[in-house]
Amino acid sequence: MHVPDGFINAPVSAVAGVVAAGAVAVSLRGARRELDDRAAPLAGLVAAFIFAVQMLNFPVAAGTSGHLLGGALAAILVGPYTGVLCIAVVLLMQGILFADGGLTALGVNITVMGVVTVVVAYALFRGLVLVLPRTRRSVTVASFVAALVSVPASAAVFTLVYAIGGTTDVPLGKVLTAMVGVHTLIGIGEAAITMLTVGAVVAVRPDLVYGARGLTAPLKLRVDGELVDAPARDFAPVAARSPKKFWLGGVAAALLLAGFVSFYASASPDGLEKVAADKGFDKNVEEHAAADSPLADYGVKGIDTARLSGGLAGVIGVGVTLAVGTGAFWAVRRRRNSSGAQV
Structure with a gap:
C-alpha cells in the first residue's frame, strides 16, 4: 500500500508529514522504555525481516496481490513505540533506495x-x-485477529486522507468499498504471516516477545495419562540467555526470503495500485525522485539476469535496513541508559 507521489496534494502531504514526524518523536521517547536487554537486539532484526517479507507479494484476487504491512508484527514483537520506528525505517529505506513509495x-x-x-x-x-x-496460544490467536483488522483499518484511513487531499475527483464511496474490500483479503495473508512468525518466536524465545511477557503458562507433563504441572525450574537470567543464535537465524531467514524466495512473488499490482487503476485516481502519479537509483524497482542496474538482480537488491536492502535499524535502536537504548544514569 505504498502511496506514490502525486496521489495526495502538497498541503495534505505536508500535514501528514508533520503527523508522522510527531509520531516518530513520541515513539523515540516511548521506545526508551521498551528497548531493554530483550527488545534492543531484536528491533533491528524485526525491521530487516519486515523489509524482506514485504518483497513477497501474494495473490489475493484476480489480478491483485498483497504484501505484509508489518505494523502488527512489529508492535507485538518489540512494542508499539518501537514498532512505529521499525516501520518508519523500512519505509525510509524503500523510498530512498528502491523508489518504492513517494518521497x-x-x-x-x-x-x-x-x-x-x-x-x-x-x-x-x-x-x-x-x-x-493467559497462554502462549492466546498470544498467537490475538496476533492473528489484530493483524487482520489493522490492514482494512489502514485502507480506510488512506481513503479518508484521499478524500481530503486527493488530486483526482473520483467517487469516494466506491473507493472506500474497493479499498476496504481488497485489503480485508490482504489482511488474511497479513494475519497468517504475523501469527506464524509470532508463534515461531514465542515457541523458541518467548522472553524476546514484548507482547508475550507475563503470559507464559506452566509447562505440562503427562504422568500416568494425566497432565500435571512440571516442577518449577530456575531459568538463566535474561542477560545470560544470549539472543545471538536467534538473531543469526533471523538474519539468515530474512536474507533467504529477500534474496531467493522473493523471485517467486506475485507480479500482479498490489491492492492500492489495482484500486487506483480501476477507479481512475492514478492519473496524476508522478515519477519517483529516486527513479534513477541503482536499486530502483528492487533490481540492481547493470545486472541483466532478473533472478540475480532482484535477489542481490533484496540482500542489499536487508543489510542496509538491518544496519540502519540496529544503529538507530541501539542509539535510543544508549540514550535510555544515559538518562537512567543521570536520574
Whole structure:
C-alpha cells in the first residue's frame, strides 16, 4: 500500500508529514522504555525481516496481490513505540533506495502503514490477551485477529486522507468499498504471516516477545495419562540467555526470503495500485525522485539476469535496513541508559 507521489496534494502531504514526524518523536521517547536487554537486539532484526517479507507479494484476487504491512508484527514483537520506528525505517529505506513509495508521500505512508496499523493492532491485541486465557496460544490467536483488522483499518484511513487531499475527483464511496474490500483479503495473508512468525518466536524465545511477557503458562507433563504441572525450574537470567543464535537465524531467514524466495512473488499490482487503476485516481502519479537509483524497482542496474538482480537488491536492502535499524535502536537504548544514569 505504498502511496506514490502525486496521489495526495502538497498541503495534505505536508500535514501528514508533520503527523508522522510527531509520531516518530513520541515513539523515540516511548521506545526508551521498551528497548531493554530483550527488545534492543531484536528491533533491528524485526525491521530487516519486515523489509524482506514485504518483497513477497501474494495473490489475493484476480489480478491483485498483497504484501505484509508489518505494523502488527512489529508492535507485538518489540512494542508499539518501537514498532512505529521499525516501520518508519523500512519505509525510509524503500523510498530512498528502491523508489518504492513517494518521497513527498513519506509522511502519508508512515502515518497510514505505520502509525495506524500499530495503534489499531496493538490496542486490539492487548484487549484480546486480557480476556483470553493467559497462554502462549492466546498470544498467537490475538496476533492473528489484530493483524487482520489493522490492514482494512489502514485502507480506510488512506481513503479518508484521499478524500481530503486527493488530486483526482473520483467517487469516494466506491473507493472506500474497493479499498476496504481488497485489503480485508490482504489482511488474511497479513494475519497468517504475523501469527506464524509470532508463534515461531514465542515457541523458541518467548522472553524476546514484548507482547508475550507475563503470559507464559506452566509447562505440562503427562504422568500416568494425566497432565500435571512440571516442577518449577530456575531459568538463566535474561542477560545470560544470549539472543545471538536467534538473531543469526533471523538474519539468515530474512536474507533467504529477500534474496531467493522473493523471485517467486506475485507480479500482479498490489491492492492500492489495482484500486487506483480501476477507479481512475492514478492519473496524476508522478515519477519517483529516486527513479534513477541503482536499486530502483528492487533490481540492481547493470545486472541483466532478473533472478540475480532482484535477489542481490533484496540482500542489499536487508543489510542496509538491518544496519540502519540496529544503529538507530541501539542509539535510543544508549540514550535510555544515559538518562537512567543521570536520574
